[in-house]
């Protein structure tokens with residue numbers, strides 16, 4: 001396999017997108033010809049295209065994402081990787097929605113996954129788009145929604161939540177020590193004028209939070225906290241882990257496996273987390289599945305990026321990959 005790459009021709013795509021831990025994901029998911037791959041977080045289709053190459057034209061890929069623009073892009077890339085001679089004929093299904101709803105959607109397609117990947121968080125197209133308001137590095141509206149159909153923007157949260165709730169969000173999802181002071185500052189400021197831009201939010205946070213802490217911008221944690229809250233990222237992850245656990249339990253308890261289950265017998269399940277708030281529930285869930293005899297670990301602990309990968313793709317610095325395998329009901333798993 002060529003490295004580094006993101007697209008099947010071995011080069012980063014035109015946006016310079018490189019998926020994290022690409023070699024590790026492919027090696028540990030171990031795709032086989034004709035298998036079914038379910039990508040819970042398609043993004044730009046970087047991982048999915050690499051896996052699709054191994055599945056060949058008889059393989060099937062289900063792409064899921066909250067973001068329609070990413071999904072459209074991923075579909076094109078993955079169809080080319082799956083069926084280079086006839087992308088139109090590729091069995092690629094694109095589903096817009098929250099990954100917590102995937103079991104129903106995959107069953108509606110009459111499919112059962114041989115491999116599942118959830119590469120959590122946001123894509124480069126999202127964080128680098130000033131119009132999404134996800135980063136203090138760009139001036140933009142305080143939006144932060146990964147899915148434009150979601151009802152609540154970050155500006156609405158910041159301008160309407162009671163101070164105590166705002167502090168709780170910044171503390172819990174940002175692990176920000178100055179959460180109370182930041183919330184108090186935001187509430188005082190919004191009484192004068194609503195906070196509607198990334199610049200204004202960053203400026204207000206910087207005016208009260210302790211910093212600079214090394215190279216980390218003082219606004220980093222508050223932005224992370226609001227993004228997690230707006231998109232209910234931890235709630236969605238916990239729901240995904242719950243539905244995965246239900247399917248793995250069923251597989252391990254039925255001799256021949258549940259015909260209608262969205263996770264097939266012996267399926268490989270991989271999750272990539274980027275911070276401890278994500279990795280903690282993943283670690284806990286994987287531990288419970290293994291302890292209950294529903295899954296076997298493929299990775300011992302977490303797999304992290306090499307120095308070379310981190311140099312090429314800074315996001316790999318915080319990536320933590322865990323992989324396990326569904327145990328067959330006939331105990332041969």
Ligand SMILES: C[S@@+](CC[C@H](N)C(=O)[O-])C[C@H]1O[C@@H](n2cnc3c(N)ncnc32)[C@H](O)[C@@H]1O
Nearest residue numbers: 019041043044045046047065066098099119236
């Ligand atoms: C890190 S990117 C995935 C990148 C992808 N693996 C690739 O190689 O191109 C994460 C993606 O997950 C999507 N996402 C985040 N939370 C989601 C959720 N609850 N349900 C579905 N998609 C979600 C984001 O919109 C984003 O496109």
